[in-house]
Amino acid sequence: MSLKECRAECLKSCSCIAYANSDIREGGSGCFMWFGYLIDIREFSEEKQQYIYIRMAAAELNNNKKTRLVLILVVSLVCGMLILGFLIFCLIKKRKMKRASDDNVKDIELPMFDLTTVTNATKNFSLTNMIGEGGFGIMYKGTLPTGQEVTVKRLSKNSGQGLQEFRGEVILIAKLQHRNLVRLLGCCVEGDERMLIYKYMPNKSLDHFIFDSNLNPKISDFGLARSFCVDQTESKTKRIVGTHGYMSPEYVVDGNFSVKSDVFSFGVLLLEMEWLLWKEGRALELVDDIC
Structure with a gap:
């Protein structure tokens, strides 16, 4: 008798x-059935295994x-609620950031450019239009x-400079008028x-003209500028941002x-100039003729 026939019986x-094959060999046949209680159950080694098929009530199978x-419904519901909550959190956070940005720039009397115009002007921020890079981010010609x-x-999202520095630079430069x-x-x-959208300066940056006799610099970076009171000489900040090597210890x-701090940064710049001149054997050119 095959196993299928044994099951039917x-x-x-x-x-x-319960039922099982009476012949435990591979492809064995025969039928062995239990009635009332499971007795005469034998233990086999791993080399000699035999399957026993136990009959269960339909109610127990339905309960399982x-x-x-x-369980599947509960897990699906919990996952759905977590995903929905995360999406709502992201949406609220994005709206708060947009509202904060609008509140911080709406009081500044300065023309606003839309993102599409700036993107088209820079050819989608193409690398061929990149003219400079610093701790704040990248400069593009447009x-x-x-x-x-x-x-x-x-402004780079990973620059460490946030809305506070951006707003400070906009306010300072928008209100200042100077030929430099x-x-x-x-x-x-x-x-x-x-x-920030500036007037384009065709003469590149200061490092290209650091030794010209008719140097007429143009300053544009006020992102880290600090406002002091009349009797204030120093302060403390929790945000440490700037270019490493030029910041005071x-x-x-x-x-x-x-x-x-500014004196320290200026001193580093002088040392760089002196070092370049020293390597070229022109260190005395750094000294003023009056000296």
């Missing part, structure tokens, strides 16, 4: 509670199916629909993007900054 009797179904050439300063300041034409604030370690 067991199901014919309500008292049959219901339990699995309920051309507005009017044909005017501009410089777009795009690059003219600020406007800004762009959309979503996570924060950009007390600012990097403890967050203390003052006019001495």
Whole structure:
């Protein structure tokens, strides 16, 4: 008798509670059935295994199916609620950031450029249009629909400079008028993007002209500028941002900054100039003729 036939025979009797092949060899045959109680159960080694098929009540099988179904429904519901909660959290956070950006720039009397205009002007921020890079982000050359050439300063999301530095730079440059300041034409604030649009300066950056006799610099970076009171000489900040190597030790370690911090940075610049001249054998050119 095959195993299938043995099963059919067991199901014919309500008292049959289990069945198995009587021949335990591979492909064995025969039928062995239990009635009432499971007795004469033998233990086999791993080399000689035999399967026994135990008959269970339909109610028990249905309960197991219901339990699995309920478990699946509960897990699916919890996962769905977590995903929905995360999406709502992201949406609320994005709206708060946009509202904060709008509140911080709405009081600044400065033209606002939309993101599409800036993107088209820089050819989608193409690498061929990149003209500089610093701790704040990347500078791009662009051309507005009017044909005017501009410089777009795009704040990097990983620069460490946030809305506070961006707003400070906009306020300071927008209110200051000086021949050595690059003219600020406007800004762009959309979503996570924060950009400043300057008048384009064709003569590149200061490092290209550091030894020219008719140097006429144009300053544009006020992102880290600090406002001091009349009798204030130093302060402390929790945000340490800037270009490493030019920041004073007390600012990097403890967050203390003052006019001495600018002196330190200027000193580093002088040392770089002196080192370049020293390697070229022209160190005395750094000294003023009056000396």
